[in-house]
Amino acid sequence: MIYCLKCRQIKYTMQIEENIHSKELLDVLALLGIEEKQGKVYLALLELGMCSIQKISEVSGVKRTSIYNFLDSMQEQGLIFSIQKGTRSYIVPENPEILLQKAKKQLSLVQNTLPSLLSLYNMPGAYPKVKFYTGKEGLKRVYNEFIKKSKEPIYGFSDYEKMFSALDEDWLWEIPLERRKNKCKFYSIAKEGPYGRMVQKKDEEQYRQTKLVKEVQFDTEINIFSDKVLFFSFRRPFMVAVIEDRAIAQTFYSVWKLVWNSLK
Numbered sequence: 001m002i003y004c005l006k007c008r009q010i011k012y013t014m015q016i017e018e019n020i021h022s023k024e025l026l027d028v029l030a031l032l033g034i035e036e037k038q039g040k041v042y043l044a045l046l047e048l049g050m051c052s053i054q055k056i057s058e059v060s061g062v063k064r065t066s067i068y069n070f071l072d073s074m075q076e077q078g079l080i081f082s083i084q085k086g087t088r089s090y091i092v093p094e095n096p097e098i099l100l101q102k103a104k105k106q107l108s109l110v111q112n113t114l115p116s117l118l119s120l121y122n123m124p125g126a127y128p129k130v131k132f133y134t135g136k137e138g139l140k141r142v143y144n145e146f147i148k149k150s151k152e153p154i155y156g157f158s159d160y161e162k163m164f165s166a167l168d169e170d171w172l173w174e175i176p177l178e179r180r181k182n183k184c185k186f187y188s189i190a191k192e193g194p195y196g197r198m199v200q201k202k203d204e205e206q207y208r209q210t211k212l213v214k215e216v217q218f219d220t221e222i223n224i225f226s227d228k229v230l231f232f233s234f235r236r237p238f239m240v241a242v243i244e245d246r247a248i249a250q251t252f253y254s255v256w257k258l259v260w261n262s263l264k
Contacts (some may be wrong), residue, residue: 025039032099038077044072052089052093078101078102080094129243131241142230146223147230149178152184155253160195163195191218224256227251228244231243
């Protein structure tokens with residue numbers, strides 16, 4: 001009696017695990033645009049191989065009439081094909097690698113559509129997107145996610161004395177190396193000082209052009225590129241504000257350019 005109870009418990013546990021696994025597979029198929037009933041039929045076919053509608057219905061739990069209704073759709077998706085043996089028809093599943101091809105096709109479609117979607121996302125009528133990052137980790141995260149990965153020129157108002165007092169010097173010298181790999185040039189209007197002059201001396205090797213200004217107070221570092229304006233505060237508790245808006249970025253760039261052109 002105890003043995004039978006243990007067998008039932010093991011069988012019940014295996015059924016639960018199998019149901020969870022099937023649910024996960026159905027969720028993946030759904031992401032590829034395959035409806036739940038179609039997914040159940042396809043999974044049943046992968047398990048059975050070539051078989052009749054009746055057998056598919058028994059294993060998948062989907063009614064025969066429903067299966068007949070979407071067989072053509074599954075064939076159009078390249079999931080199955082049918083063969084005739086005598087007077088009987090059998091359904092055969094396609095290799096699951098067809099799903100990878102389907103996913104690649106969908107990814108390609110999204111990539112081709114993305115420019116149009118981004119143009120809508122960045123329309124002038126939309127509200128500016130503002131994000132805040134705090135602490136030293138927040139500063140580093142913004143440098144890693146935006147500055148190091150940018151492939152467009154960056155225009156900045158900088159105070160390197162404040163920057164180098166807030167962040168590790170060795171880590172800061174890594175940033176221009178990453179920019180150089182992406183051919184992203186940095187144009188900096190910076191406050192003159194020991195670090196400012198040190199940075200300027202490294203301009204050529206670090207893919208940067210720096211113009212130093214003596215009588216200026218930059219309490220906030222400002223970086224402008226693409227449709228973004230980044231405001232860095234190197235005073236404790238440290239903070240970065242990232243604004244994404246093409247009109248705002250263009251306005252800040254116009255002000256930056258006016259100052260840049262007035263300097264030697």
